[in-house]
Amino acid sequence: MSITNILVAGTGGQGVMTAAEILALAALAHGYDVKKTEVAGMAQRGGVVTSHLRFGEKVLSPVIPAGEADVLLAFEAAEALRCCHELRPAGVILVNTLRLAPPVVSTGLFAYPDDPIASLRATGRTVYAFDAGAIARELGEIKLINTVMLGAISDHLPFPQDELKERIVARFRDRKPELAEANARAFDMGRAQARAAA
Amino acid sequence: MTTAVKEAEDRLLLSGNEAVARAAWEAGVKVATSYPGTPATEILEAIALYPNLHAQFSVNEKVAMEVAIGAAMSGVRALCSMKHVGMNVAADAFMTYTLTGTKGGLVIVVADDVGLSSSQNEQDSRYWGRFGHMPMLEPADSQEAYEMTKAAFEISERFATPVILRATTRVCHVKAVAVVGERVEGPKAEFVPEAARWVMVPGNARNRLPLMAARDVALKAFTEETGLNRIDEGSDRRVGFVTSGPVATTLREVFPDAPIFKLGFSCPLPIERLRAFAATVDTLVVAEETEPLIEMEMKAAGIAVRGKEILPRFGELLPHVVGPAVRPLLGIAEPPAPAAPAKLFPRPPTLCPACPHLAVYHTLARLRKKVVIAGDIGCYSLGAGHPWGALDTCVSMGASMGVALGMDKARDEDDRDKAVLAVIGDSTFLHMGMQGLLDITYTGGNVTVLLMDNGTTGMTGGQNHPANGRDLKGAPAPKVDFARLVTALGVAPERVHVVDPYQLPVLDRTLRQEIATPGPSVIITNRPCTLIEAFERHQPYHTDEDACTGCGKCIDIGCPAISVARRETAVRKNGREVELAFARIDTAVCTGCGMCVNVCASEAIVRDETAAKEDCRP
Ligand SMILES: Cc1ncc(C[n+]2csc(CCOP(=O)(O)OP(=O)(O)O)c2C)c(N)n1
Ligand code: SF4
Numbered sequence: 001m002s003i004t005n006i007l008v009a010g011t012g013g014q015g016v017m018t019a020a021e022i023l024a025l026a027a028l029a030h031g032y033d034v035k036k037t038e039v040a041g042m043a044q045r046g047g048v049v050t051s052h053l054r055f056g057e058k059v060l061s062p063v064i065p066a067g068e069a070d071v072l073l074a075f076e077a078a079e080a081l082r083c084c085h086e087l088r089p090a091g092v093i094l095v096n097t098l099r100l101a102p103p104v105v106s107t108g109l110f111a112y113p114d115d116p117i118a119s120l121r122a123t124g125r126t127v128y129a130f131d132a133g134a135i136a137r138e139l140g141e142i143k144l145i146n147t148v149m150l151g152a153i154s155d156h157l158p159f160p161q162d163e164l165k166e167r168i169v170a171r172f173r174d175r176k177p178e179l180a181e182a183n184a185r186a187f188d189m190g191r192a193q194a195r196a197a198a
Numbered sequence: 199m200t201t202a203v204k205e206a207e208d209r210l211l212l213s214g215n216e217a218v219a220r221a222a223w224e225a226g227v228k229v230a231t232s233y234p235g236t237p238a239t240e241i242l243e244a245i246a247l248y249p250n251l252h253a254q255f256s257v258n259e260k261v262a263m264e265v266a267i268g269a270a271m272s273g274v275r276a277l278c279s280m281k282h283v284g285m286n287v288a289a290d291a292f293m294t295y296t297l298t299g300t301k302g303g304l305v306i307v308v309a310d311d312v313g314l315s316s317s318q319n320e321q322d323s324r325y326w327g328r329f330g331h332m333p334m335l336e337p338a339d340s341q342e343a344y345e346m347t348k349a350a351f352e353i354s355e356r357f358a359t360p361v362i363l364r365a366t367t368r369v370c371h372v373k374a375v376a377v378v379g380e381r382v383e384g385p386k387a388e389f390v391p392e393a394a395r396w397v398m399v400p401g402n403a404r405n406r407l408p409l410m411a412a413r414d415v416a417l418k419a420f421t422e423e424t425g426l427n428r429i430d431e432g433s434d435r436r437v438g439f440v441t442s443g444p445v446a447t448t449l450r451e452v453f454p455d456a457p458i459f460k461l462g463f464s465c466p467l468p469i470e471r472l473r474a475f476a477a478t479v480d481t482l483v484v485a486e487e488t489e490p491l492i493e494m495e496m497k498a499a500g501i502a503v504r505g506k507e508i509l510p511r512f513g514e515l516l517p518h519v520v521g522p523a524v525r526p527l528l529g530i531a532e533p534p535a536p537a538a539p540a541k542l543f544p545r546p547p548t549l550c551p552a553c554p555h556l557a558v559y560h561t562l563a564r565l566r567k568k569v570v571i572a573g574d575i576g577c578y579s580l581g582a583g584h585p586w587g588a589l590d591t592c593v594s595m596g597a598s599m600g601v602a603l604g605m606d607k608a609r610d611e612d613d614r615d616k617a618v619l620a621v622i623g624d625s626t627f628l629h630m631g632m633q634g635l636l637d638i639t640y641t642g643g644n645v646t647v648l649l650m651d652n653g654t655t656g657m658t659g660g661q662n663h664p665a666n667g668r669d670l671k672g673a674p675a676p677k678v679d680f681a682r683l684v685t686a687l688g689v690a691p692e693r694v695h696v697v698d699p700y701q702l703p704v705l706d707r708t709l710r711q712e713i714a715t716p717g718p719s720v721i722i723t724n725r726p727c728t729l730i731e732a733f734e735r736h737q738p739y740h741t742d743e744d745a746c747t748g749c750g751k752c753i754d755i756g757c758p759a760i761s762v763a764r765r766e767t768a769v770r771k772n773g774r775e776v777e778l779a780f781a782r783i784d785t786a787v788c789t790g791c792g793m794c795v796n797v798c799a800s801e802a803i804v805r806d807e808t809a810a811k812e813d814c815r816p
Contacts, residue, residue, distance in 0.1 A: 011545060013787075024373060028211050035339075036211075036373040045577065046758050047547035060451040062339075062372040062444075066518040067536035078542060085537040102545045104584055106761035107753065107779075110543035119540065142786055 003056035004158055005064040009083050010075030011100055012046045015146040019073065020051035022150060023157075026167045027055040030159040035062035046102065050083055073153045075132075075145070076100050077116040084120055091125050094152045094194050096132040096145070128152065130193040136186060144186040151190025161191060212376045214369035217340040218307055219244030220376075221347035222277045225303070226384030227251050229269035231262035233629065234658035235281030236316040237370035238309035242279055243661075246670050250381070255661055255670055258595070258629040259284035263291040263306070270295075270304040270360075271396060272387040275351055279307035282323050283594070287630070289326070292360060294398050296330045297406045299358040299413070302384070303351035306332075312366045312487045313514040318575060318592065320512055322489040323364050327465030331410050333417055334362045334465035335426065336442040340374040346462060349426060353463075357413055357420070364464075366487060368444040368514060418466050426462030429475060437527050438479030440472060440492060440503070445485050445515045452521045467492060469499045476501050481527055485520060488512050549580055551759035551784075552733075552791035554652050554725035557699035558621070559586035560755045561706050569617045569713060572602035574631070576623035577656045577727075585756045589621065598622045599634020603643040614644075617713035621648045624680070625655035625663045632687060638718050639688030646712045647720045650699075651680055652727040660729040684720045693719035700725055702796045728789060736790030738806050740783050745802035748778030752794040752803065759788040 006023060010016040017038055024036040032055035039050045052064045069087045073094050074080030080095040087093065097117060105112050113119060117129045130152065136144040147168055154161035165187050172180035212220065218241050222230060230253040232242035246253040256262035259280045266278035280288065285308055292306065308326070311317040327334035335350050337343040343365060350361040394402050421427065430446070432438070434455035441449055442461040449458055459475045461467070476482045476496075484493040484505040493505035508523045509515060522532055549556050559581040562571060566588060573579060573589035574597060582589035591601050602620035622631045627649055638645050655661040662668040667677035681694050693715070695708050705723070712719040726732040741763075748768070752760055763782035767775055783794075785806045795803050 012547065021373070024211055028209070028375065033375055034211060034373070037368065038371060045547040045550055045580070046545070048545045059374075060447045061517055062368065062374065062447070063516050065451065079545075081540045082542050083539070085539045101761060102543070103548060103756060103758060103761070104546070105543050107585060108762070108765070109584070112543060113540075123537075 003054050003059060004071075005069045006053040006071045006073065006153075007064060007069040007083060007086055008051040008053065008073045008075075009079045010049055011079060011102075012049050014049070014075040016049040016051055016075060019075075019146055019150055020053050022167055023153070023164070024053055024055070026164045027053070027159070029167070030163060032056055033059045035059045037062040048079060048082065071153060071156050073149060075149060078113060081113060081116040081119055084123055084125065087125060089124065092156050093120055093125055093127045094149070094156065095120065095127065095129050096149060097129050098131070098133055128194040130190075132190065132193075135189050135193065139182060139186055139189070141182065144182060147183045147186040148190035148193070151187035152194035154187070154191050155195060208377050210376055210378060211373050212340045212344070212378075213240065213371055213373050214337065214340050214343040214365055215240040215309075215371070216244045217344040217376050218279070218347045218363070218365070219248070220378050221344045222305070223248040223251065224379055224381045225348050225351045226275050226382050227277050227351075228274035228302075228384065228387065229266060229276045230254075230279070231256050231265045231276070232279045233257070233259045233262050233284060234625075234655050234661045235284050235309075236658060237311060237367040238279050238281045238284070238307065238365075239658045239661070240370070241307055241309075242670075245277070250383070253670060255663070257664060259288040260291055263288035266304060267291060267295050269387070270300045270302040272389040273302045273385055274387045275303040275384050277305050277307060279309070281317065282308055282310045282321050283317065283319065284308070285323055285326055287595070292332075293330055294403075296332050296360055297403055297410055298395055298398060299406070299409070300354060300360050301358070303354035304360040305347065305350040305354060305363055306360055307347075307363045307365065309370045310364065310366045310487075312368065315367055318594065320488060322487075322491065323362070324464065324489070324491050327362055327364075328491075330360075331414055332360050332362050332465070333357070333463065334364055335462060336364050336464050337369055337462070338444045338446045338460070339369060339372065340376040342462070343369055344376050344378060346426070353420075357416060359413055359417075362465075364443070366443055372444075414466070421463050421466050421468040422470055424463050427468050427471065428460055428462070430458040430460055432457040435478060436480045437483060437524060438475065438481070439483050439485050440475070440496070441485045442492070443487060445487060445520075448515060448517055448520055449485060452517050453524070461492070464492070467495050469495070469501075472496060473499065473501050476503070483508070483524060483527070485509060485515055487515055546583060547580065548583065548758055549577060549756065550728045551757050551787045552728050552789040552793065553577065554699045554723055554727070555581065555650060556755055556757055557702055557705060557725075557793055558648060558650060558723060559588045561702065561709060562586065562588035562619075562621075563754075564706070565709065565713070569619045570605060572598045572605065572618065572620045574598035574620075574622040574626050575657070576626050578621060578623055578650055581621070585754065595626050596622070596630025596634050599631050599638060599645075599647070602645045602647075603634070603638050603641065606644050607641070617646060618644065619646050619648060619713065621650065623656070624649065624651040624653070624665055625661070627680075628663055628665060628678075632683070635684060635689070635718075635720075636687050643718055644716050645718055646709070647684075647718070648709075649680060649684070649720055649722045651722050651724050653732050654727045654730045656727040656729060660727060666732075680722050684722075689718050689720050693717065694722070695720070696722045696724055698725060699723040700791060700793045700796070702793065733789075736792075738783065738785040738788035738790050739792070739795065739803050740785055740788075740806040741781050742802045742804050743780070745800050746780050747800045747802070748780045749799070750779035750781070751797040751799070752781050753779055755794055755797065757794060759784045760794060
């Protein structure tokens with residue numbers, strides 16, 4: 001059986017590691033061997049964060065070999081561009097269209113790319129681009145972005161999307177049922193996006 | 199996580215750090231100590247969740263080591279964990295304890311930051327095994343981290359020696375599946391006085407030397423027979439590997455058919471088994487992170503190996519590094535290089551929105567021409583970066599004190615135009631800064647110290663320490679008063695100031711006054727780190743677009759919540775062109791600290807009462 005390689009990318013504080021952790025737990029519950037590793041320095045303070053998640057019958061190195069990622073889940077547009085070369089030529093990119101300019105950009109030292117989504121498409125890979133923040137705001141809470149993103153990847157995994165959804169919703173069911181409901185909706189809307197936005 | 203014991207199903211997704219903690223608990227550890235440091239911090243945090251043991255973060259690694267040694271002398275099992283540089287601090291203690299030998303099992307877990315993701319250097323802790331005559335175990339993943347931690351306690355007691363478990367970032371922070379067991383309680387503590395053993399005065403220590411040499415011999419025999427060292431067979435005998443730690447999984451991934459000698463017990467080396475293995479392959483490659491240690495020892499034993507002439511001496515041996523280095527030996531053409539990454543702006547880490555350090559560096563950046571700033575290690579090391587550029591040195595924990603003093607003492611009367619400043623965090627000050635300050639007061643150093651008390655060890659994720667009134671588990675604990683502490687260390691009471699850093703004008707005034715006055719002084723800033731409970735969140739601010747004049751003063755603070763909305767060039771009445779930068783505040787991350795309100799002359803920064811607060815993230 002082959003290994004599934006998922007790359008999750010974004011910036012410190014966006015929830016990249018949490019998203020990768022939830023995906024890892026869902027893969028574990030499905031019965032796979034799982035390894036997850038972060039390529040991050042001082043992550044909580046705004047730098048680049050990428051998480052490698054690999055699962056399958058037997059995973060050896062936790063690091064995805066160069067150019068062998070199957071799916072990229074990117075929380076920020078330029079960060080998708082920064083690591084899309086790690087994907088297979090036929091890889092799938094799920095990208096939040098959010099543009100986060102760090103201080104070195106906003107103070108004019110560097111430029112943010114004009115259209116990172118177009119550059120992603122130009123690589124020939126399948127790109128699903130959507131505004132996860134807008135979806136979250138539509139649901140009344142910007143912090144649901146994480147769940148929108150997980151919904152988006154749910155149809156691009158080798159196990160049923162319900163297993164992932166259950167992982168997320170179960171985190172709230174007892175503590176805060178209203179949030180379980182909101183997360184379930186965010187998940188479904190993210191999922192719909194990554195099918196419609198092709 | 200609540201109590202970790204409840205999760206005892208058999209297949210867990212554990213980081214290497216959590217696996218070590220689990221195994222230590224199962225092995226009956228009674229005392230576990232550490233000082234935070236990436237990538238080792240979570241070992242102690244995870245151990246602290248288990249019952250029937252005492253866990254503590256000590257003020258520094260040396261004290262942590264001594265606490266663990268005391269417990270082990272009393273016959274119980276103890277564990278001491280730290281990052282690689284912590285070993286330098288702790289070495290004075292363990293380099294003698296290895297001579298007395300241990301009673302209860304003592305396992306020192308050291309986490310090497312191979313690849314330097316969050317450290318001041320990249321040193322190879324495997325040398326300590328040789329230097330200290332201590333056996334060393336090297337796990338490759340979480341399951342091995344679990345198993346080897348247990349094995350380490352057995353070996354420690356069997357040979358009466360401290361044992362080092364050496365992990366790397368790629369073990370500590372990788373989550374992988376591990377199967378775990380249950381705790382077995384150890385014996386009760388009982389210290390048995392035995393001066394010849396525990397009192398290392400020269401007369402006694404001398405007698406221990408032959409005993410340590412005999413232990414070395416016994417360990418040499420053990421390494422030749424232990425199952426911790428094993429051959430992972432492969433059918434392609436053209437190139438074989440000797441390796442340890444996580445590199446083993448990389449090699450198996452890249453070279454599925456190569457024979458691999460995997461050293462789990464890597465000090466002392468099983469030289470005779472390695473010699474026999476070498477005879478079974480055409481070319482033997484030693485793949486080790488980071489120094490050529492195994493390589494040198496094998497070459498010294500007359501075994502032909504390839505090593506650092508084809509592999510790098512620093513950084514991680516990842517698939518894309520090992521593959522291209524070794525494939526030529528197999529005559530395999532290099533696969534086409536994957537596409538180069540896109541050229542993009544950098545995204546360096548920066549201080550959090552509302553971080554009290556922002557205030558300090560904003561102020562220091564304005565004094566830049568007047569001061570030399572000896573820095574230290576912590577989140578505040580980021581003050582060296584954009585946009586502040588207000589930190590001149592960073593060496594080792596606490597070094598700001600001594601370095602500043604040295605700079606002061608080195609200069610002549612005629613180059614005293616600049617003031618010497620030392621900038622240090624609260625946790626770092628307690629770790630190793632106090633002694634340096636004592637040196638400053640004792641020798642009358644002309645140094646102004648900025649002690650940034652943010653109530654926590656921010657850099658490593660927010661651990662409590664003796665000056666924030668909380669113990670490891672968050673329960674109330676005695677709290678040291680920094681103002682009284684530094685006074686006791688000899689700083690004149692009128693030269694000690696406690697300042698709220700958010701009050702930028704007050705901070706600026708106090709700093710200017712202190713650097714203009716000769717003699718040691720200490721300015722203590724007292725706002726909490728945004729990670730901890732003591733930090734108060736308020737409704738965020740936003741900018742009133744009509745009121746913002748584009749002066750850019752708030753942007754200069756460097757708070758990541760503030761960015762440039764748009765730029766304009768305007769012509770002043772006097773005909774001069776000025777660049778205007780209009781500000782925008784990201785209300786999703788602004789915590790309403792109000793620091794920027796201080797610098798806005800146009801009252802354009804106002805509260806946003808509409809933003810939501812509850813956290814609904816999974
Ligand atoms: C000998 C050693 N031990 C541990 C560390 C890891 N470390 C770096 S900075 C730091 C403490 C930072 O805390 P503090 O001084 O309070 O500053 P803050 O990050 O909160 O600004 C630690 C534990 C290290 N670099 N060296
Ligand atoms: S973690 Fe705390 S100390 Fe570190 S940058 Fe953030 S607020 Fe500042």
